[in-house]
Amino acid sequence: xxxxxxxxxxxADAAGIREIEIDLPENAKAENAFAQIVGKYPALKQHSLxxxxxxxxxxxxxxxxxxxxxxVFTHVSGG
Amino acid sequence: MQVTKxxxxxxxxxxxxxxxxxxxxxxxxxxxxxxxVPKMCGATVTLDGYVRQFTGTRETLHLExxxxxxxxxxxxxxxxxxxxxxxxxASVGIVHRLGKLEIGETSVVISVAAPHRRAAFEAxxxxxxxxxxxxxxxxxxxxxxxxxWVEGENGKI
Numbered sequence: 001x002x003x004x005x006x007x008x009x010x011x012a013d014a015a016g017i018r019e020i021e022i023d024l025p026e027n028a029k030a031e032n033a034f035a036q037i038v039g040k041y042p043a044l045k046q047h048s049l050x051x052x053x054x055x056x057x058x059x060x061x062x063x064x065x066x067x068x069x070x071x072v073f074t075h076v077s078g079g
Numbered sequence: 080m081q082v083t084k085x086x087x088x089x090x091x092x093x094x095x096x097x098x099x100x101x102x103x104x105x106x107x108x109x110x111x112x113x114x115x116v117p118k119m120c121g122a123t124v125t126l127d128g129y130v131r132q133f134t135g136t137r138e139t140l141h142l143e144x145x146x147x148x149x150x151x152x153x154x155x156x157x158x159x160x161x162x163x164x165x166x167x168x169a170s171v172g173i174v175h176r177l178g179k180l181e182i183g184e185t186s187v188v189i190s191v192a193a194p195h196r197r198a199a200f201e202a203x204x205x206x207x208x209x210x211x212x213x214x215x216x217x218x219x220x221x222x223x224x225x226x227x228w229v230e231g232e233n234g235k236i
Contacts, residue, residue: 009145009217010228048233052215055150057236071147071215075231078144078151078175078216079128079187079207 001026001066005037008073014043015072024064031060037072047074097171099155101148103178106185115170115192122196124203128187130180140221144177144186147215151175154214158206166202168193173206175216186218212236 005020012018022040024033034051038044051058052071064070098114112125130142159171172190180186189206193199213236219228 006147008147008215009219010230013228047230050236052147052150055147055153057213071150073147073215074217074228075233076211076213076215077218077229077231078146078214079211 003068006071010074011072015041028064030058030062033064097159099173101175106176106188108188111188112190115172117169117192120169120192120194122199123190123192124199125190126203126207129185130182132182142180143219145217146177150215158209162202167198168202
């Protein structure tokens with residue numbers, strides 16, 4: 001199944017891209033999806049990362065469904 | 080026959096809507112603050128967060144803000160709900176600007192209206208602290224000799 005992955009700010013720079021689509025096995029867990037993404041873009045390891053699934057902070061235990069929106073980003077710095 | 084019902088002041092207050100927005104446009108702090116002036120309130124506390132030129136001795140030329148917009152709006156809405164549970168407040172407005180901001184330009188406005196000022200001060204302080212921890216917006220500091228995406232403090236979200 002296919003899911004969309006978004007990067008922002010420092011993670012977009014590290015990945016060199018803002019948005020990708022990845023293939024995951026059915027019933028993949030979020031933590032496996034994120035491990036796959038970090039494996040694909042090792043420069044992400046230089047950052048302390050946060051993850052989101054469908055615009056909610058993810059613990060990693062979430063089961064990913066076809067068409068979900070994942071995001072990988074650094075600790076936030078708005079304000 | 081026309082019946083005119085006198086609305087209770089508190090019912091009127093509940094109609095006063097909270098708001099949370101992202102924009103690329105310059106922020107008018109006073110105008111944002113005046114959007115929430117509920118009848119049961121006596122004070123609005125407004126934070127005007129703006130671009131700092133000097134952090135210690137290092138000079139910032141300008142900032143660029145980027146947001147994960149739909150998630151940022153969801154998180155802002157959650158913060159308003161959480162603030163309402165903790166503080167005796169009536170209305171909250173939060174507007175964060177994105178894009179390129181020059182020195183001194185307002186990046187974030189948080190306005191909190193309350194019947195009495197203490198709760199408004201406390202809620203406003205709590206809201207900016209939590210916004211900086213949970214709302215997915217990032218700033219890039221552009222210096223004379225380089226640029227860096229600021230990464231917030233690590234901590235459990």
